[in-house]
Structure formats: C-alpha cells, structure tokens
Amino acid sequence: MARGVAMEHNLAQSSIDLRGIYLMLRRHVRLLASGGLLGVVLALALLVLIRPQYTATTTLMVDSREEKILNDAIIAPFRPSSNAIASEAAVVVAPNVLKRVVERLELARDPDFAASPRIPGVLGTAKAQLFALFGIRPREPNTGEGLSDEMIEVIESLRKSIEVTQSQYTNLLNVNVTSRDPRKAARLANAIADAYLDQQLEGRYNATKRATEWLKERLEEHKGRLRQSEERFEVLKARLDLVEKDGASLEEKQLVRLNEELVLARARTAEARAKYESVRRQADGRALDEKQLAEIAQSSLITQLRTQLAQVIRDEDSLRSRFGYAHPAVVKVHAEKRGLTSQIDEEVRRIVAVLKNELDVATSREASLERSLKAATLRSSDQKSEYVRLKELQREAESDKALYEAMLQRMKQAAAQETWKMADFRVVAEAVPPLTSSQPKTKMLVMAGLGLGFGLGIGLTLLTGLLDKTFKRGRDVETKLAIPHIVDVPLLPARQLAAGGPARTPDQSAFHFASEHVGSPFADAMLGLLSSLQSSSREMPIKSIMFTSSTPGEGKSVIAANFAQTAARSGYKVLLVCTDLRTPTVNWFGPTNEPKADLVDYLNGRAEIEDTVARSSHTAIDLIPAARSAANAASLLASPRMEKLLDWGKANYDLVVIDTVAIVTCLDGRMLARRIDATVVVIEWLKTRFDMAKEAVDLLLKNDARIAGAVLNKVDFTKAKLYGINTIA
Numbered sequence: 001m002a003r004g005v006a007m008e009h010n011l012a013q014s015s016i017d018l019r020g021i022y023l024m025l026r027r028h029v030r031l032l033a034s035g036g037l038l039g040v041v042l043a044l045a046l047l048v049l050i051r052p053q054y055t056a057t058t059t060l061m062v063d064s065r066e067e068k069i070l071n072d073a074i075i076a077p078f079r080p081s082s083n084a085i086a087s088e089a090a091v092v093v094a095p096n097v098l099k100r101v102v103e104r105l106e107l108a109r110d111p112d113f114a115a116s117p118r119i120p121g122v123l124g125t126a127k128a129q130l131f132a133l134f135g136i137r138p139r140e141p142n143t144g145e146g147l148s149d150e151m152i153e154v155i156e157s158l159r160k161s162i163e164v165t166q167s168q169y170t171n172l173l174n175v176n177v178t179s180r181d182p183r184k185a186a187r188l189a190n191a192i193a194d195a196y197l198d199q200q201l202e203g204r205y206n207a208t209k210r211a212t213e214w215l216k217e218r219l220e221e222h223k224g225r226l227r228q229s230e231e232r233f234e235v236l237k238a239r240l241d242l243v244e245k246d247g248a249s250l251e252e253k254q255l256v257r258l259n260e261e262l263v264l265a266r267a268r269t270a271e272a273r274a275k276y277e278s279v280r281r282q283a284d285g286r287a288l289d290e291k292q293l294a295e296i297a298q299s300s301l302i303t304q305l306r307t308q309l310a311q312v313i314r315d316e317d318s319l320r321s322r323f324g325y326a327h328p329a330v331v332k333v334h335a336e337k338r339g340l341t342s343q344i345d346e347e348v349r350r351i352v353a354v355l356k357n358e359l360d361v362a363t364s365r366e367a368s369l370e371r372s373l374k375a376a377t378l379r380s381s382d383q384k385s386e387y388v389r390l391k392e393l394q395r396e397a398e399s400d401k402a403l404y405e406a407m408l409q410r411m412k413q414a415a416a417q418e419t420w421k422m423a424d425f426r427v428v429a430e431a432v433p434p435l436t437s438s439q440p441k442t443k444m445l446v447m448a449g450l451g452l453g454f455g456l457g458i459g460l461t462l463l464t465g466l467l468d469k470t471f472k473r474g475r476d477v478e479t480k481l482a483i484p485h486i487v488d489v490p491l492l493p494a495r496q497l498a499a500g501g502p503a504r505t506p507d508q509s510a511f512h513f514a515s516e517h518v519g520s521p522f523a524d525a526m527l528g529l530l531s532s533l534q535s536s537s538r539e540m541p542i543k544s545i546m547f548t549s550s551t552p553g554e555g556k557s558v559i560a561a562n563f564a565q566t567a568a569r570s571g572y573k574v575l576l577v578c579t580d581l582r583t584p585t586v587n588w589f590g591p592t593n594e595p596k597a598d599l600v601d602y603l604n605g606r607a608e609i610e611d612t613v614a615r616s617s618h619t620a621i622d623l624i625p626a627a628r629s630a631a632n633a634a635s636l637l638a639s640p641r642m643e644k645l646l647d648w649g650k651a652n653y654d655l656v657v658i659d660t661v662a663i664v665t666c667l668d669g670r671m672l673a674r675r676i677d678a679t680v681v682v683i684e685w686l687k688t689r690f691d692m693a694k695e696a697v698d699l700l701l702k703n704d705a706r707i708a709g710a711v712l713n714k715v716d717f718t719k720a721k722l723y724g725i726n727t728i729a
Contacts, residue, residue, distance in 0.1 A: 024465045025458065027722045032457035039453020043446045052437035055178045056185035058193040059429035062171040080171045088425070089164040089173055092196050095147060098155045098162075100195035101188070108150065112179065113157045162192065173425065182433040189431035200424055215411040222407060226400040233393040258373040265369050269362040276355040279348075301347055309340040469690045471683050472723040477710045480690045481697050484709035486532045486680065488725065489525045489559065491714045514562040515569070515619065521717065526566040529559075529711060533678060536708055543650040545708070546658040546676040548669045550696035552583070554684035555713045560659040567655050568620040575613075575653040577624045577645070579660045579672065581633035584626040598627035602645065603636040609648050622653070633661075638671035646675055663696040673705035681710040 025032065062080040091097065107113040147155070163176040175192050179185035316333040323330055471477060474485035492510055509516070514523040533542060547560040557580070564576040578584060581600060595614045597607030602624075614623045624645070630636055649656035658676060660669035673679060679700060683693055693710075700707055715725065 021462075023722050025461055028457070028461040028464065031461055032454060035453040035455075035457025035460065036450050037453065039449035039451070039456065040446060042453075043449025047440060047442060047445060050440050051180060053178050053180060053439035054182035054185045054434045055176050055438035056182065056189045056431035056434055057429075058175045058189040058427060058431040060173040060175065060193060060196075060425040061428045063424060063426040082166070085166050085171065085173060089166060092164045092173070092175060092192065093159050093162050095155055097192070097195050097199050098158050099147065099151065100198065101191045102151065102154050102158065104195070105187070105191055107158060108154050113154050158188075161188070172428070177431070178438060186431040186433045193427050197425065197427070212411065215407060219404070219407050219411055222400065222404045226397070226404045229393065229397040229400045233390070233397045236390050236393055255373070255377065258369060262366070262369040262373055265362065265366040269359070269366045272355065272359040272362045276352070276359045279352055279355055305340055305344045305347065309337065309344065312337045312340060470686050471688055471690070471693065471712060472686060473725055474712055477683065477712065481693055481710065483681070483697060483707050486709040486711055487525050487528045488715045489711055489713045490521045491716045492522060510558045511561040512565070512619070515565045522562070523566065526562050529563060529680075530567055530570060533708060536678070540677070542677045544646060544656040544658060544677045546660055546669070546672060546679045547682055548660050548663050548679060548696070549682040549684075550662060550664045550688060550692040552662045552665065554682050554688060556682040557659050559682050559711060559713060560657055564621050564657040565619050567657070572654040574621045574655045574657060575624065575649045576621055576657045576659065577649065578626045579637060579658055579668065581626050581630040581636065581668065582661055582666060584629060595625070598625050600626060600628055600630045600636070603639060603641050605641065609645055634667040634671055637668050642672070643675060663699050664692055670699055670703045673700050673703040677706065678708040679705045680708055682713050683710050684713050685715045
C-alpha cells in the first residue's frame with residue numbers, strides 16, 4: 001500500500017496541478033489585489049515624476065508626377081518598394097541632412113542639443129599620460145572643413161529624438177520627432193523634412209549636371225567620328241562608280257535580278273512539266289479526266305464534247321433497247337457517237353501539243369537565265385572585295401550617325417532637366433504641435449504597473465505556496481506520509497464552545513463537544529473515525545488505540561477524549577488513559593468519584609490500578625488521569641507496570657484509548673507504540689509541517705507501531721473549497 005501511495009505521489013509531482021494553482025491564487029486574492037494596487041500606485045508616481053515628451057509627425061509620400069512629365073529622364077525616377085523606402089528612411093537621418101537642420105535652426109545654441117564642454121576627468125588625464133609614455137598621441141579634434149566634434153555631438157543628440165517609420169502597405173514615410181516642447185517637436189519635424197527634400201533636389205541637380213557635361217564631351221567625339229566614316233564611304237563609292245545612293249553597283253543589281261528571274265523560270269518549268277506529264281499519261285492510257293484537262297488546259301471544249309457524247313450514248317442505249325441495232329435511228333446515233341469521239345481525241349492531241357510547246361519554252365528560258373547568271377557572276381567576282389569593304393563603311397557610317405543622334409537627343413533632355421526641380425518625395429502632412437504627450441503613455445504605464453503588481457502578487461503567492469509545507473488535504477497525508485487518511489475533523493466553532501455552560505471554560509467544553517453537540521460535523525467526524533477503525537479491526541481486533549501527534553498543540557487530547565465518549569455512546573465500555581506525564585490535562589473530566597491515586601502513583605508502585613480509575617456519569621467513560629507531571633516519564637511508561645495496566649484495561653474494557661505526548665518532542669509515546677494495537681496520528685490543518693509529520697511517522701515505524709492512519713484536525717470548512725476539499729460541513 002505504501003508503495004502505491006508513493007507512486008501516486010511521484011505522478012502528482014510530475015504534472016502541473018493547474019487546479020491547485022488556481023485555488024492557491026484564490027486563497028491569496030488579497031495579496032494579488034495588494035500587488036495590483038501597489039503597481040498602480042507606482043505607475044501613478046512615475047507619471048508624476050517623469051517629464052512628459054511630445055512627438056510631432058511630418059508625413060512624406062513618393063511623388064510620381066515627375067515620372068509622368070519626363071518619362072525618359074536622364075536620372076531614373078524613384079521606384080517605390082519596401083527596400084527603397086527603407087533606404088530613404090535611413091537617408092532622412094543621415095549626417096548631411098541633419099547638419100542642415102542644425103545650422104538652419106541654430107540647434108548648437110539650444111540647451112536640449114548643445115554639446116557640453118568636455119573636461120577630462122582623473123581617469124581621462126591618467127589615460128592620456130599613460131598613452132604619452134608609449135608615444136601614442138591623442139586623437140586630434142575635428143576642426144577642418146568636415147564635421148566638427150561639436151557638430152557631431154549635436155547631430156547625435158538630434159538623431160536620438162528622431163524616428164522614421166514606413167506606413168505599412170503604403171508609400172508614406174513618417175518623420176517622428178520627440179521633444180519636451182510640443183512646438184519645438186513640430187518645428188524640428190518640418191525642418192527635417194525640408195532638409196531632406198533640399199538634399200534630394202541638390203543631389204538630383206548635381207547628378208544631372210555631371211551627366212550633361214559628360215554627354216557634351218562624348219557628343220564632340222562622336223561628331224568627329226561620324227564625319228570621318230562618311231568621308232571614307234563617299235571616297236570608295238566614287239572610286240567604284242556607284243550611282244545608287246545605297247551603294248549598290250549595276251552588276252550587283254543585275255545579279256539580284258537574274259537570281260529572281262531564274263527562280264521564277266524554274267518554277268514555271270516545273271509547273272509546265274507537271275501539266276504536260278499529267279495530260280500525256282491520260283492521253284496514252286485513254287483514261288481522260290475532262291475536269292482535270294479543263295483545269296490544266298483551260299479549255300471548256302472537251303467538257304462540252306464529253307457532255308454531248310454522254311447524251312448520245314444514253315440516246316443510243318435507249319433506241320437500241322427499243323428498235324435494235326439495224327434501225328436507222330440507231331445507226332444515226334452511232335455515227336454521231338463516232339464523230340464526237342474523234343473530236344475529243346483531236347482536242348486532246350492539240351492540248352498535249354500546246355503543253356509540250358510550253359514546256360520547251362520554259363526549259364529554254366531557264367537555261368538562258370542560268371547562262372546569263374553565270375556570266376554576270378564571273379564579271380562581278382573581280383570587284384567582290386571592294387563591295388564588301390563598301391558595305392562595311394556604309395554600316396559604320398550609319399551606326400555612328402544613329403549614336404550621334406541618340407546622344408544629341410539625350411543631351412537636350414539633360415539640359416532641360418537641369419532646370420526641372422522636383423524631388424522623389426513630397427510633404428503630404430506637415431507636423432503640428434501635439435496636444436497630448438506621447439511619453440509616458442498613461443494607460444500603458446498604468447496597465448504595466450497593474451500587470452507588474454499582479455505579477456508580483458502571483459510570484460509572492462507561488463513563493464508562499466512553494467514554501468508552505470503544511471497539510472491541506474487528505475491526499476497530502478497519503479502522498480507525503482504513505483499512510484491512510486481516515487477523516488477530516490472540522491474546526492470547533494468558538495460560539496458553541498462558549499455556550500458550553502457556566503461551569504466550564506471554552507477549553508473544557510472542547511473535550512465534551514461531541515457529546516454535547518450530537519449531529520454536528522465534529523460529532524459526525526468522530527463517528528466516521530470510529531467506523532473506519534472498526535472496519536480495519538476485522539482482520540485483527542483493536543482493543544487499544546493511541547492518539548499522538550508530531551508536535552504539541554495539534555489537538556490530540558481533544559480528539560482522544562471525544563473519540564472515547566463517542567465510542568461509549570456507541571455501546572463500547574471505554575477506558576481513557578492520560579499518559580501525558582509532562583503537561584497533564586484532566587480538569588475537563590469532572591469525575592463522579594475522586595480516585596485515591598493517579599497514573600504516576602500506580603507506575604511508581606504506590607497504588608493499584610483500581611485506585612486510579614475515575615468514573616463520570618456524564619461522559620460514560622472511565623479515566624485513569626495523570627494528575628501531575630513526572631520527571632522520569634519515559635522510564636515509567638516503559639515499565640512492566642504500564643504493560644500490566646494495558647493488559648488489565650484490555651481484559652476489563654472493550655476499548656482502551658491512550659492519550660500520549662507528541663512523538664517528535666518527547667520519548668514517552670514511543671515507549672508505548674509497540675504495545676498498542678492501533679496508533680492514530682493527529683495532524684493540524686495548515687499548521688503541521690510535512691517534515692515534522694514524516695519524522696513522527698518514521699519514529700513510530702522504527703518502534704514497531706501499527707499505524708491505523710492519520711486524522712486531519714481543525715479543518716475550517718468555510719475555507720475548505722479553497723484547498724480542494726469538497727466535504728460539506
């Protein structure tokens with residue numbers, strides 16, 4: 001069983017108990033509220049102490065109007081993109097831009113930006129002397145044409161108050177300037193925007209001017225080169241006696257013309273040969289296609305003759321079927337048929353002859369052109385190299401001319417752009433003095449203070465929870481001590497304790513609470529404790545029960561007295577033995593008879609057991625009290641007479657209840673542990689520490705005690721839900 005409880009404890013430790021953390025925060029809600037309140041107070045204090053800062057904003061936008069006016073500009077227009085706009089944002093805070101602002105607004109005299117005089121301290125003087133020993137000269141201050149040290153310091157101070165941001169998904173740049181004076185913030189933001197635009201205009205003008213000067217130099221060079229190339233071309237053209245403006249000779253033009261005519265002649269020859277061969281094959285095979293012949297020979301006569309022949313053949317077939325072969329009409333039609341056939345054959349022979357003649361003419365024309373082309377080629381071969389050189393000179397002159405004209409056009413554009421003043425950006429919203437401060441932000445600071453306060457409260461709560469090593473739930477008993485948790489005993493209400501009667505004090509009433517308040521949660525807890533012990537006694541009868549605790553004041557004596565009275569009401573004959581010989585508490589009992597001796601007298605051998613028993617009709621139990629303390633309490637409880645007392649009690653009573661001292665602080669209870677049938681450990685809720693209870697259990701186990709379990713005492717059920725206890729009081 002102990003091993004199973006230990007495994008459950010390990011599993012509980014390996015996971016985050018979110019419900020436990022929630023309950024812990026609820027238990028310390030006042031601490032959380034105090035932390036939040038403290039954070040708000042600190043935030044308000046900071047608002048009072050921190051001097052307000054004001055931020056003014058000037059908005060710039062990419063200006064695309066120039067691109068529409070000068071689409072072919074020498075200096076390429078600005079193409080807005082996220083990287084390009086981010087680069088321009090860095091240019092806004094460049095030293096050369098901020099220098100313009102410093103000089104224009106005379107910020108070197110402004111106390112917010114003025115450079116403080118540098119007076120070398122002791123460390124700086126010692127450092128300079130040490131460098132001087134090694135021949136290292138200190139840095140010379142900047143006093144030349146560049147930025148002086150004072151100007152650099154002023155620019156750096158100004159840069160710290162500037163923030164340039166890009167509006168998302170737009171082509172806008174926001175120049176934010178923060179200052180203690182709202183009017184100064186607006187003036188600086190507008191001055192920075194103006195300085196940036198002036199810088200852009202000046203840069204564009206200088207770039208255009210340099211481009212114009214370069215174009216002028218290149219233009220003069222190309223002008224001379226064009227003149228030379230044209231002169232060389234005209235000289236060679238005159239020497240070759242060329243009359244065409246494009247530089248082509250008559251021989252060259254004749255070659256081109258002959259080539260074109262030869263191509264056409266070859267096409268005509270091929271066409272004539274195809275027509276002739278097609279008609280000749282049909283004529284030889286006597287399988288004429290009148291439609292094809294009409295298309296080739298462009299003659300409709302054959303079509304007409306074939307149509308007449310078809311009609312005559314139909315008439316012949318009709319007359320022959322009616323009159324026979326010898327009828328005059330049939331003979332006449334047959335003669336017409338022969339005549340038409342003869343005419344068709346004659347027309348075909350004529351068409352073949354015509355096509356043959358056309359083929360011969362085309363072949364002759366082709367051969368003539370080939371001879372003329374060959375002769376012209378031989379004549380022009382001698383001047384071929386000169387013509388190639390002429391073509392080269394012509395292309396060179398044309399290229400120089402095109403380049404010269406392009407550069408001339410670009411130079412005119414550059415000259416026009418020198419007077420065109422427009423920057424890539426323009427101001428779309430000038431800065432105005434802000435009405436509210438940007439720093440510190442009241443809501444944000446208060447929320448931060450509130451969050452910090454709550455965080456501090458949560459941290460203190462968690463720290464308190466981590467440091468709190470007391471028992472809060474019955475599960476803690478089982479996981480920390482590996483013993484069963486029997487019952488939760490509620491805290492006794494002070495109002496009912498005070499109503500115990502005029503003869504008793506509230507402390508005395510606590511020992512009789514279960515008897516006087518039957519049906520109360522406390523009395524029900526005692527019944528539950530008795531029932532649990534009865535259930536465990538089925539395996540081994542329990543005749544003696546000892547109630548103990550790890551430290552004094554946990555309520556073990558009250559539990560023992562009320563348990564004994566509850567068992568007596570349930571029909572048990574109960575003997576309660578008070579073995580606390582160091583701080584005896586027996587004034588609550590109110591015996592009917594006055595015993596002749598107490599437990600100390602018996603253990604010292606000065607009395608018998610019967611002389612120590614006190615009886616009370618009110619409580620229905622018998623009591624052997626310890627009326628006084630004893631210095632040798634441990635040895636007395638370990639004596640044979642104590643063992644004899646226990647045996648006598650088991651023989652004469654149904655149940656012997658032992659009330660003993662705290663286990664950890666005194667040795668007395670350990671002497672009795674091995675002689676008792678069952679030991680109940682009383683643990684005070686939210687007070688007993690884990691280590692003390694663990695030590696008590698270990699001491700009991702070392703003395704062979706049979707631990708029945710533990711009782712969680714003084715549980716305040718009005719706060720129980722905050723600790724995960726679901727028992728309804």
